[in-house]
Amino acid sequence: MRYEAPQTLNQAVNVFSEFNGLKRILAGGTDILVQLRTDVIQPELLMNIKDIEELGKIELFDNFWKIGAGVSAANITRNKEFSKEWPGITEGVGLIGSTQIQNRATLVGNLSNASPAADGVPALVAANAMVEIVGRNGNRKLEILSLISGPGKLNMKSDEFISHILIPRQNKNSSDCYIRFIPRTEMDIAVVGCGVNLSVENNNISAVKVVLGAVGPKVIFSEEASNSLLGASLNADSLSKLQEICERDAKPIDDKRGTIDFRRKVAGVLAKRAVEKAYKRIMEDS
Amino acid sequence: MKKVHVSTTINGDNKEFLCDTRETLLDALRDHLALTGSKEGCGTGDCGACSVIFEGEVICSCLALAVEAEGKNIDTIEGMANDGKLHILQKKFLEHAALQCGICTPGILMASKSLLQQNKEPTKEEVRFWLAGNLCRCTGYDKIINAVLDAAKEMRETV
Incomplete structure (x- = not known):
């Protein structure tokens, strides 16, 4: 070599x-x-x-x-x-x-x-x-x-x-977040991951991108999930809609790290949590 | 196969060796320089037994090529004690019985040394996270963490 x-x-x-x-x-x-x-x-x-x-x-x-x-x-x-x-x-x-x-x-x-x-x-x-x-x-x-x-x-x-x-450069009133699920507390490979970038104007979401990892052959940008939040305020309704779409958009495989059903469910939960966390970061900064 | 000549600094001393381009830094340390303190556990960067300080940062020497050592500064476990006098971390590992079989110990000592260079007052949680890439199958970790915390305390007091 x-x-x-x-x-x-x-x-x-x-x-x-x-x-x-x-x-x-x-x-x-x-x-x-x-x-x-x-x-x-x-x-x-x-x-x-x-x-x-x-x-x-x-x-x-x-x-x-x-x-x-x-x-x-x-x-x-x-x-x-x-x-x-x-x-x-x-x-x-x-x-x-x-x-x-x-x-x-x-x-x-x-x-x-x-x-x-x-x-x-x-x-x-x-x-x-x-x-x-x-x-x-x-x-x-x-x-x-x-x-x-x-x-x-x-x-x-x-x-x-x-x-x-x-x-x-990050926009004003915006923040991002990445969370993943692993069965341990450290040193592991994501079973599901979710990255979110969020912008807020007058308490409504003005721009958003929801991206799922480890639930497809490559990262998945869920356009539908992102669009579902546009213009909405962050509440139980908008979040459960987001969760439902992400569960659907995830295209995972079954392996020792997690089953298809489990991964879909976790994708929805993580998307919801990542959006909430990014939103919280924006609120704390402003 | 054609060998590459590498000139490097290890524990402050100039060292030279010949190696194959595919050889790891760990193999060069052990096989060409007779520095066998760094151990091979997994060979894939999971266990940390081969940890050395490379250009000031702790790395797995099994995940670096020997040729990458050219012109670089490397500290290994052999350079930890000074003139036969144990480093505070080594002393505390003995006091706290923070080792049993000892295979993981050189790596854990190097990783801990690097932690205390960057953070003089780490919390228990910070020590645990920092050492998460060093596996020990004997001690159950508690004694290791306590030894590191105690060493940090003594180092703060003696400076």
């Missing part, structure tokens, strides 16, 4: 795009090292991107946040300004593994593994985050729902890799 650790993004793009064999990016390494060890994958080229300075930064611009592909989960959760603006994304990131894993694992890695149960992803989709992809023909931006095509699968060409995640 050839190992490269380029110092600049340009070098990295050249090395990666010019190599024609089986290749992988090494960022946090918390998944690829396990795959190497168990011979799930035998890449001919492994390119470490952690030495590239611009991929190790969390930057704030006028309209968006830019998180590099080499930024560890711990560096995201430690960033007070970011976690205050996007508490839900931060919650998701903070749930990825133990202290040791948090210090290495990256949000881009969590995303590009394309696990249906990835904790980092639902809140990103709810926040309308995008990825910046670099390749032979320059940069392009892609919405996360278009990036992920199925379990473990991304819509990317062989010369491309993800350099950054772009997250818009």
Whole structure:
């Protein structure tokens, strides 16, 4: 296996795009090292991107946040300004593994593994985050729902890799939330996850995105559930409607972690709780 | 197979070794540098027995490649005691009987050291969460948590 650790993004793009064999990016390494060890994958080229300075930064611009592909989960959760603006994304990131894993694992890695149960992803989709992809023909931006095509699968060409995640600035009177269900208290994979981004005007919901994780081949943006809340105030009626739609929109599988019926039910409950929690955050801030 | 030359700093000393690109940092520490204090439990980042401090942060050395050590600073359990004098954490682990078979202990000590570097006064809950990635099948954890809290207390008092 050839190992490269380029110092600049340009070098990295050249090395990666010019190599024609089986290749992988090494960022946090918390998944690829396990795959190497168990011979799930035998890449001919492994390119470490952690030495590239611009991929190790969390930057704030006028309209968006830019998180590099080499930024560890711990560096995201430690960033007070970011976690205050996007508490839900931060919650998701903070749930990825133990202290040791948090210090290495990256949000881009969590995303590009394309696990249906990835904790980092639902809140990103709810926040309308995008990825910046670099390749032979320059940069392009892609919405996360278009990036992920199925379990473990991304819509990317062989010369491309993800350099950054772009997250818009949070709106006024808005907040987000991510919660998941696991049978233990820590260190587990989501049986169901739910990310919500919510805006409130005059006590009514003026914008909302409800996203379910671990209940389909990829994250599910429930447009119907989101629309059902639009213009409504938060009450028992609107919440039970939301719950019912999310139960229906979840398309889970049966496995040892949970049955279809259980997962559907939990999807509804989590959606309700996540909306309530995001709403509470808005009220506390205003 | 062609080996890669790696030059790194371990416990403050310059070290060099040759390794295969697929080799883990843990294997390089144990097999090339004879630093066998870091243990392999699971090899997949679940148990924390291989914990080392890499560039100031605790990581699982089974989930890092040996080649990544190039130019980096790494602290292992071998550097914890100073001139034969035990670190306060090590002393407290003995006092509280916070170990039995000892396989998980180097990793737990490294993770605890990293915690106390960042948080001088952790709560019981914070210690438990911080050490959630370090599995121990002997002690039941209580003694470990108490040892860490006691070490934190003594470190605050002696500074």
